[in-house]
Amino acid sequence: MVSLSRLRRAATALLVMGTLLALIMPAAADARPASAACLGTASQKVDVAFAGSTGRAAAAEKACAKKPNILVVMTDDQALADVKYMPNVRKLLAQKGTQFTNAIDSFPLCCPARATFITGQYAHNHGVVGNFWPYGWYGMKDRGNILPAWLQKSGYTTALIGKWLNGYGSLDEHGEIPKGFDTWRGLLDVSAYDYYNYVMNQDGKLRTWGDADFARNLVKMAYLQVKPGFPRPGLTDVLGLANTLFKPGYWGTEEEKNYSPDVTGTVTEGLIKDQAKAKKPFFVWWAPSASHREDVATTVLGRPGRDPRPPKRYEELVKKYQLPKPPSFNEADMSGKAKKLGQTLPLLTQAKQDQLQLDYEGRIGSLLAVDDHVAKMVKLLKKTNQMKNTVIVFVSDNGWLQGEHRVPGDKFLPYEESLKVPFILAGPGVPVDRTVGVQVSNVDFAATLLQIAGAKAGRTQDGIPLIPVARNEKKTAPRALGIEAPSPLFLNDTLPQQWDQPYTGVRTADWKFVEWKTGETELYDLKKDPYEINNVVGDPANAAIKARLQGRMKKLTSCKGKSCTMKP
Numbered sequence: 001m002v003s004l005s006r007l008r009r010a011a012t013a014l015l016v017m018g019t020l021l022a023l024i025m026p027a028a029a030d031a032r033p034a035s036a037a038c039l040g041t042a043s044q045k046v047d048v049a050f051a052g053s054t055g056r057a058a059a060a061e062k063a064c065a066k067k068p069n070i071l072v073v074m075t076d077d078q079a080l081a082d083v084k085y086m087p088n089v090r091k092l093l094a095q096k097g098t099q100f101t102n103a104i105d106s107f108p109l110c111c112p113a114r115a116t117f118i119t120g121q122y123a124h125n126h127g128v129v130g131n132f133w134p135y136g137w138y139g140m141k142d143r144g145n146i147l148p149a150w151l152q153k154s155g156y157t158t159a160l161i162g163k164w165l166n167g168y169g170s171l172d173e174h175g176e177i178p179k180g181f182d183t184w185r186g187l188l189d190v191s192a193y194d195y196y197n198y199v200m201n202q203d204g205k206l207r208t209w210g211d212a213d214f215a216r217n218l219v220k221m222a223y224l225q226v227k228p229g230f231p232r233p234g235l236t237d238v239l240g241l242a243n244t245l246f247k248p249g250y251w252g253t254e255e256e257k258n259y260s261p262d263v264t265g266t267v268t269e270g271l272i273k274d275q276a277k278a279k280k281p282f283f284v285w286w287a288p289s290a291s292h293r294e295d296v297a298t299t300v301l302g303r304p305g306r307d308p309r310p311p312k313r314y315e316e317l318v319k320k321y322q323l324p325k326p327p328s329f330n331e332a333d334m335s336g337k338a339k340k341l342g343q344t345l346p347l348l349t350q351a352k353q354d355q356l357q358l359d360y361e362g363r364i365g366s367l368l369a370v371d372d373h374v375a376k377m378v379k380l381l382k383k384t385n386q387m388k389n390t391v392i393v394f395v396s397d398n399g400w401l402q403g404e405h406r407v408p409g410d411k412f413l414p415y416e417e418s419l420k421v422p423f424i425l426a427g428p429g430v431p432v433d434r435t436v437g438v439q440v441s442n443v444d445f446a447a448t449l450l451q452i453a454g455a456k457a458g459r460t461q462d463g464i465p466l467i468p469v470a471r472n473e474k475k476t477a478p479r480a481l482g483i484e485a486p487s488p489l490f491l492n493d494t495l496p497q498q499w500d501q502p503y504t505g506v507r508t509a510d511w512k513f514v515e516w517k518t519g520e521t522e523l524y525d526l527k528k529d530p531y532e533i534n535n536v537v538g539d540p541a542n543a544a545i546k547a548r549l550q551g552r553m554k555k556l557t558s559c560k561g562k563s564c565t566m567k568p
């Protein structure tokens with residue numbers, strides 16, 4: 001039987017069951033050819049390519065026929081602060097490229113965020129405002145009109161290895177090959193979150209790792225989140241199905257060779273190697289499960305210990321990593337936050353804090369595995385003479401709260417640790433050893449990749465290309481950026497994770513304003529109060545700033561394309 005004592009973790013597991021995708025870019029006209037080879041060798045040509053003078057850009061395009069390869073490494077639920085424990089990412093990517101230290105996610109949840117990555121649009125435009133039916137991968141409209149397809153159309157060979165948008169493969173326990181991919185290695189939901197037992201769709205053919213029955217049952221579990229006409233699953237649904245599919249106290253096999261971030265990393269390396277002699281440029285997107293929780297086995301089935309599990313080679317090492325405890329950790333006074341948060345987030349018990357520490361060790365361990373493969377990929381790109389023509393992107397789909405404001409592990413909420421994501425670019429045309437502090441958003445990422453590729457968007461882009469920002473931060477006009485979670489994570493209010501309630505908001509370099517669907521509001525002075533402890537919305541001195549931000553927020557929640565770019 002499933003242990004009911006783990007209900008709270010089970011609720012968290014539900015959260016895990018739905019997570020990923022999307023991104024857009026404003027004008028197709030913005031997408032000027034920015035050949036990687038050219039970008040790497042002549043900054044003048046880069047200027048021409050990005051500057052916008054049509055004739056000169058056309059000349060540059062002709063001169064620089066070869067487009068750069070693009071390798072995207074997208075981790076899952078990685079907090080920005082975790083990058084400090086990834087030495088290869090720092091040395092080989094950040095120091096060799098440009099690191100954005102103030103990049104935020106417009107909707108910090110797996111599926112809406114990944115939908116933004118592949119569309120370049122805010123969630124209110126791409127429509128994926130949740131992980132579960134009627135949202136998720138199968139709820140996305142115009143699913144073939146996405147970044148990989150645009151890149152493919154402009155001459156790229158495209159590949160995905162790892163986690164796709166939430167729900168993928170669970171509708172028919174198989175999954176299709178999404179439009180826009182030449183090579184497909186998608187992990188089926190929710191087996192994608194198990195680090196040793198999972199199912200992959202390899203160009204249409206299924207392959208399993210670990211215990212095949214256990215892995216296939218994980219996929220069956222995910223049906224709850226994609227079942228047409230079925231409301232978002234409640235705890236009873238989850239536990240009921242789990243009881244029919246799994247034996248108590250058994251959590252699949254745990255063989256070192258099957259560690260998912262290593263397996264998907266190795267598959268990615270094989271694909272990169274295969275591209276060495278290719279005439280066409282490649283777009284390879286590696287989306288390892290790290291550092292996402294392992295959901296079903298832990299939250300629902302009660303496996304004790306670290307969540308996720310680190311690779312065996314780092315089981316001892318990770319003990320040295322101490323859970324960060326910023327001033328907002330286990331926040332003493334929640335009276336300034338929305339009432340629902342105060343009601344549903346009690347002070348963290350010592351047992352909960354101990355579990356957060358264990359989970360932190362596992363999370364960092366899983367990211368160390370990613371870091372190992374980043375080094376291998378860079379080495380391979382150099383060895384195969386592709387490095388100088390490859391732009392590498394390192395990014396997480398959303399951030400992670402682990403004890404801040406009493407949240408026992410979650411994203412979704414509008415607080416900094418949840419919103420902020422690592423975003424690093426390295427390669428031809430990208431400034432070297434540069435740190436950019438200007439605020440950017442995940443709505444900008446697709447626009448950026450399209451510009452690098454000289455490809456056209458098939459959807460109106462809500463963001464702006466970030467190469468010019470990297471090259472001249474000071475000339476970048478400050479923006480008010482939208483944040484939005486217009487639908488609750490779960491519909492069933494009896495679930496433990498009730499704090500994941502709908503809100504919209506706006507963030508500027510100095511301020512954050514959030515309005516919950518209840519009408520409650522929060523305002524933080526990010527310069528004076530970076531940990532968001534003091535909600536100053538009621539201070540008469542802030543009436544003007546509140547009114548201005550509320551106005552911006554209203555426009556941002558319905559903006560489209562260029563109207564999404566607005567002053568703070």
Ligand SMILES: [Ca+2]
Pocket residue numbers: 019020076077109110397398
């Ligand atoms: Ca995620």
